[in-house]
Amino acid sequence: MTLKGGLNFMQSKTRWWILGTGGTAVVVVLSMAGYLLLAPGPAYVPPQNSPATQPQALTADDVAHAYAQGFETLDPTAAAKVTDDPTAATAALTLVFKNMSNARLTASLAGNAVGDTASMNVDWHSGQLDMAYQVPLKMVQANGKWAVHWTDADIHPELAKGQSLALRTTPGGSSLTDRNGQPMTMDSVPKSVKAGVQQAIGGDLQAVDGHSITIVDATGTDVKTLEQKEGTKKAAYALTIDGTVQAAAQKAVDGVQGAATIVALQASTGEVLGIATNSAFDSGNLSPLTGTFPPGSTIKIVTATAAIEHGLTANSTVNCPNTVHIGPRTIPNEDTLKLGSPPDYATAMHEAFAYSCNTTFAQLAANLGANDLPTAAHQLGLGVDFDIPGMTTNTGRIDAASDEVDRAVDGFGQGTDLVSPFGMAVVAATVHNGHATTPMLLRGQQTTATGQVAAPSAGVLDQVRTMMREVCTVGTARGLASLPGTYGKTGTAEVGDGAAHGWFVGYRNDVAFAVLLPHADSSGPAVNVAGTFLRTIG
Numbered sequence: 001m002t003l004k005g006g007l008n009f010m011q012s013k014t015r016w017w018i019l020g021t022g023g024t025a026v027v028v029v030l031s032m033a034g035y036l037l038l039a040p041g042p043a044y045v046p047p048q049n050s051p052a053t054q055p056q057a058l059t060a061d062d063v064a065h066a067y068a069q070g071f072e073t074l075d076p077t078a079a080a081k082v083t084d085d086p087t088a089a090t091a092a093l094t095l096v097f098k099n100m101s102n103a104r105l106t107a108s109l110a111g112n113a114v115g116d117t118a119s120m121n122v123d124w125h126s127g128q129l130d131m132a133y134q135v136p137l138k139m140v141q142a143n144g145k146w147a148v149h150w151t152d153a154d155i156h157p158e159l160a161k162g163q164s165l166a167l168r169t170t171p172g173g174s175s176l177t178d179r180n181g182q183p184m185t186m187d188s189v190p191k192s193v194k195a196g197v198q199q200a201i202g203g204d205l206q207a208v209d210g211h212s213i214t215i216v217d218a219t220g221t222d223v224k225t226l227e228q229k230e231g232t233k234k235a236a237y238a239l240t241i242d243g244t245v246q247a248a249a250q251k252a253v254d255g256v257q258g259a260a261t262i263v264a265l266q267a268s269t270g271e272v273l274g275i276a277t278n279s280a281f282d283s284g285n286l287s288p289l290t291g292t293f294p295p296g297s298t299i300k301i302v303t304a305t306a307a308i309e310h311g312l313t314a315n316s317t318v319n320c321p322n323t324v325h326i327g328p329r330t331i332p333n334e335d336t337l338k339l340g341s342p343p344d345y346a347t348a349m350h351e352a353f354a355y356s357c358n359t360t361f362a363q364l365a366a367n368l369g370a371n372d373l374p375t376a377a378h379q380l381g382l383g384v385d386f387d388i389p390g391m392t393t394n395t396g397r398i399d400a401a402s403d404e405v406d407r408a409v410d411g412f413g414q415g416t417d418l419v420s421p422f423g424m425a426v427v428a429a430t431v432h433n434g435h436a437t438t439p440m441l442l443r444g445q446q447t448t449a450t451g452q453v454a455a456p457s458a459g460v461l462d463q464v465r466t467m468m469r470e471v472c473t474v475g476t477a478r479g480l481a482s483l484p485g486t487y488g489k490t491g492t493a494e495v496g497d498g499a500a501h502g503w504f505v506g507y508r509n510d511v512a513f514a515v516l517l518p519h520a521d522s523s524g525p526a527v528n529v530a531g532t533f534l535r536t537i538g
Contacts, residue, residue, distance in 0.1 A: 060139040060146045064118035065109050067137065067148045071120065072107035084140055085150040092164065096155050099166040099216070102126060113139060122156075126167055129211040129229035133157065158226070162218045165226075170210035172231035176201065177238045179271070179443070184239065190246065190275040191282065192289050193391040193441060200390040200442055201237045208232040238443040239390070240271035245511065248536035249276035252529050256280070259518045261288040262533055263425040267432035267512040270439040270447075272391070275422075286518065290394040292418035293516065296493030296523070297356045298505045299413035301427060302398065304353055305456050305464055306376035307364045314350040314463040318364065320357035321345040327405040331362045331412075334492065353467040354475030356490060358412040365411020366404040373410055374398045376456070381426035381437055382419060384452045389445035395423030413493055421514040424505045429512035430455050431464055432487070468506060477504060477527045483534055485509060490523035502526040508534050 058066075063082045070079030076093035083089040103126040110119040116139040123132040135157055138149040152159040159165070176184045176197075189197050210231030215223040245264050253260040259281035264274040275288060308314070320339035323332045339347040339357060352360035365373060377383055377398040386393050396419030401407045409415035422439075429437045435455045438447050455461070468487035472480045476490040488506025495501055502520035504527045506513065513533070515526045 057144065058146055059113070060116060060118065061109075061113040063146045063148060064113045064120070064137055064139060067154075068107050068109045068120045071122070072105060074105065080150075082148055083150040083154070084142060084147040089150045089154070092152055092155065096164045099164055100124060100213075101167075102169065103129075103167050103211075103213075110134060113137075116140065124165075124167075124213060126169075126211045126213075127209055127229065129213070129227060131213050131227035156215070156226075158215060158224070163215050163223065166214050166216045166220070166222075168212045168214055168222075170212070170231055172209045175236050177236070178241050178243050179238065179273075180243065181238070182243055184241070188243075188246075189239070190241065191277060192275045192287060193272075196389075196391045197239070197442070200445070201235075240266070240273065240440055240443060242273045245537055246274035246276065248533050249274040251536065252276070252533040253278040253281070255532065256517060256525070256529060258520060259284055259286065260516070260529060261286070261421055262513060262515050262529070263288050263421045264511055264513045264533075265425050265429045265437070265439060267429040267507050267510050269433075270426070270429055270437040272439060272441045273511060281518070284518070288421040288516070290392055290420060290422075292394060292396045292420050292423075293501055293518065294413060294493035294495060295396075295417050295419045295424065296413040296491030296501065296503055297358070297361075298424055298489050298491035298503045298514075299398070299411070299417050299419070300353060300356065300361050300491075301431065301464060301468070301489050301505070302373060302377045302380060302382065303361045303365050303411045304349065304467060305380065305460060306368055306372045307349070308460045308463055309376065309456060310368060310372065312349060312364075314348070314353075314467055316349050317346050318349045318352050318357075318360045319345050320347050320352045320355075320360045322359070324359040324362060326362060326366050326408045327403075329405045329408065331359055331408060333358050350463075350467045350470055353489075354470040356471075356476050361412045362408040366408040368407060368411075370402045370407070371400045373407065374400050378451060378453050379436075379456050380430045381452075382423050384426075385450040386439055387448045387450075388439055388441055389447070390441040393422050393439070394420055395426055396420050413491060421516045424503070424514035425512050428488075428505050428507045428514065431461055431468065432507045432510075432512055434458055434461050472506070476523065477506075477530075479524075479527055480531050480534070483508065483531065486534065488530070490527060492521075492523045495519070504530045506530070511537065 066082045067079050074097045076090050079093055080086040080089035103124045106123045108121050110121045118137040120135040122135055139146055140149045152161055152163055156165055178184050208231050212225050212228040214225045217223055249262040249264055253262055253276045261277045261281050266273055322336055322338040323330055338345050382395050383397050384395055399416050401410055406415055410417050426437050436452050438449055440447050468489055471477050472486045472488050477488050480486045486508045488504055491503030493501040499519040499521040502517040502523045502525050504515045515530045517526045
């Protein structure tokens with residue numbers, strides 16, 4: 001082929017370019033190889049097996065560290081994936097972390113892996129128990145990669161195939177129990193004595209649990225104990241509280257809209273069985289143990305005792321008109337109550353007691369000596385100063401009265417008489433058991449009593465019991481007639497211009513109690529609360 005200008009093309013694979021530079025033509029001849037070097041094309045990609053792009057292979061030391069890190073962080077998946085049997089390792093590690101979940105764990109590689117061996121430091125902590133050991137790790141290579149050779153001994157060197165570790169806890173138990181040996185917390189201690197109990201026992205009820213770490217087989221059965229730390233018990237304290245009685249008392253008062261409280265003692269011993277107050281009682285800053293209230297007709301237990309001690313009997317003839325005049329004072333009965341026939345309205349003392357005749361007991365008290373009511377009160381526990389570990393109490397007081405009018409109003413609970421629910425529970429217990437009652441809250445810690453005297457004679461108390469029983473069969477608490485063996489006395493105590501306090505005091509079986517509903521306006525609600533309480537405890 002001939003080009004213009006007479007130039008001949010020498011080879012078929014030769015190309016010509018004419019480059020313009022200014023007005024000058026430059027002829028360049030390139031071979032095909034030169035074209036390939038200068039022509040545009042895709043970017044260079046090194047081969048995939050190039051050392052420049054391949055991640056650096058993990059060393060045996062890297063893998064051992066990864067296993068130790070996964071072990072310490074309780075991550076079974078992370079630890080297992082660097083072993084040569086991830087499935088088995090995941091299952092075993094998941095189980096041991098579950099079995100030891102209440103323990104703290106630290107783990108780290110002991111130095112660096114040397115050749116195909118490494119060692120991991122492990123330390124389990126629980127309470128005062130500390131178990132530290134080393135785990136040898138065998139490193140193996142497969143397909144050019146390092147891995148921890150999996151066996152159950154990678155958890156603990158003494159584990160055989162299928163075995164694991166387990167943390168066992170032996171509860172130290174509470175250092176405080178109820179009368180039946182059941183553990184108690186401060187939340188279950190009656191509110192009225194919680195502060196006193198805390199002070200008596202130092203406030204700390206939590207004993208120290210014991211712990212052990214054991215090897216267990218696939219069924220969870222202990223094979224071998226590796227480490228053990230015995231628990232420690234503090235000095236054990238037992239309250240005389242009965243859980244059933246306490247719960248029943250609390251339920252009974254919680255069912256009352258207004259303020260209410262129940263104090264219950266074991267009648268035969270004086271031990272405190274339960275003390276319950278509801279939120280309305282608590283919000284008034286009232287105390288069933290130290291707070292004192294006018295007793296109303298419940299004080300007729302004392303007046304009847306004094307009268308019998310001075311020659312009367314339950315069958316003695318007394319008078320119960322609707323009103324009676326003593327000195328300048330006119331004393332009425334509640335509503336239009338009168339017993340017997342006119343003109344003198346004669347009746348037996350036990351009947352006047354059952355129907356709570358104020359005019360009868362005002363006359364009886366007026367005819368007593370100045371100190372006769374306070375003496376009988378002391379015999380029944382009122383006015384006695386008890387020093388009871390775990391609780392502060394005030395039973396109340398009945399003052400001596402030289403004036404017959406003062407004695408008269410004291411005789412039916414509307415004078416200067418002041419008693420606590422605790423004090424009236426002591427009275428009921430004394431009537432029941434026939435001897436001076438010494439209350440107790442903490443077993444093994446004795447109560448001391450100041451001003452305590454011998455209880456009234458059996459002959460006197462037998463008659464008082466008979467009268468208290470009649471109250472619950474035909475008298476003012478006859479709503480409890482269906483509860484056999486219930487003894488008691490109702491009381492309605494006038495309080496200034498406000499609604500009267502309602503009382504019911506008594507005992508059934510071996511439980512002596514006092515129920516007070518401040519400002520309930522009558523004794524009826526207190527009788528109902530007592531019935532709920534007594535039916536619950538059976």
